[in-house]
Amino acid sequence: MRVAFVGPPGVGKGTQAQRLAERRGVVKISTGDVLREAVRQGTPLGVRAKSFMDAGSLVPNELVIGMLEERLKADDTRQGYLLDGFPRTIAQAEALGTMLEARGEALDRVIAFEADPEVIVDRLSGRRGCPRCGKVYHLRFDPSNAGTRCEACGAELVQRDDDREATVRRRLAVYQEETAPLLTYYRKRGLLARIDGSAPIDDVAARLDEVLSVPRPV
Numbered sequence: 001m002r003v004a005f006v007g008p009p010g011v012g013k014g015t016q017a018q019r020l021a022e023r024r025g026v027v028k029i030s031t032g033d034v035l036r037e038a039v040r041q042g043t044p045l046g047v048r049a050k051s052f053m054d055a056g057s058l059v060p061n062e063l064v065i066g067m068l069e070e071r072l073k074a075d076d077t078r079q080g081y082l083l084d085g086f087p088r089t090i091a092q093a094e095a096l097g098t099m100l101e102a103r104g105e106a107l108d109r110v111i112a113f114e115a116d117p118e119v120i121v122d123r124l125s126g127r128r129g130c131p132r133c134g135k136v137y138h139l140r141f142d143p144s145n146a147g148t149r150c151e152a153c154g155a156e157l158v159q160r161d162d163d164r165e166a167t168v169r170r171r172l173a174v175y176q177e178e179t180a181p182l183l184t185y186y187r188k189r190g191l192l193a194r195i196d197g198s199a200p201i202d203d204v205a206a207r208l209d210e211v212l213s214v215p216r217p218v
């Protein structure tokens, strides 16, 4: 399975990616998670990426493309992968196409998750995440069974810096301007499937399984 998830911030890409990766036993590659880890560790990539992320802007293409290229070299990508949050621009999509062609591979599907901005702002204000293992929760919609701690590893849950309302609105605008054109790009290539991300988590997961069970049109 080689699938990419596209959609506005907070639509549920990470939540569904985490669950689908567990169900299918494939690796989830979230460029947002990789970048946050680089920022946390203070690597050269993290230092360069931080100001863009804090502002709610996209990290420059050349940095993210190089990062993904490196990540795809790992052995755990041989059985397939689920790209969460990559590509996000036409330039990234073209670079991905070239990378996959060189590997003799192609994407099976691109899933576009959709939801209204009000739903998104509500979700992101209640989102909490585990700084140690990356598991994502929501105070109301998907709470941890361990209260303010991660039920998987016990770390204290935190709120992301870029989940403040002003930054969320900026991220939504950036999505419309820079990422939404990918929907037409992948629709023209017969790869796009749209999913209503505003439904409850289990319903979205069921719909996703349904979409992925249909072979892509040739």
Ligand code: AP5
Pocket (backbone or CB within 6 Å): 007, 008, 009, 010, 011, 012, 013, 014, 015, 016, 031, 032, 033, 035, 052, 053, 054, 056, 057, 058, 059, 060, 064, 084, 085, 086, 087, 088, 092, 123, 124, 126, 127, 128, 136, 137, 138, 139, 141, 142, 171, 197, 198, 199, 200, 201, 202, 204
């Ligand atoms: P990234 O981490 O990818 O952020 P994002 O795309 O803005 O997406 P989010 O992680 O905010 O949301 P999500 O759709 O995963 O929602 P989630 O499942 O958590 O990127 C962060 C930054 O890194 C970017 O702004 C950019 O600077 C940089 N970056 C990353 N990739 C890049 C790239 N390719 N190029 C350039 N820059 C890049 O759900 C949200 C909340 O809602 C959670 O609390 C969850 O529990 C809850 N929830 C989820 N689904 C449901 C549901 N169905 N019902 C109710 N609640 C739900």
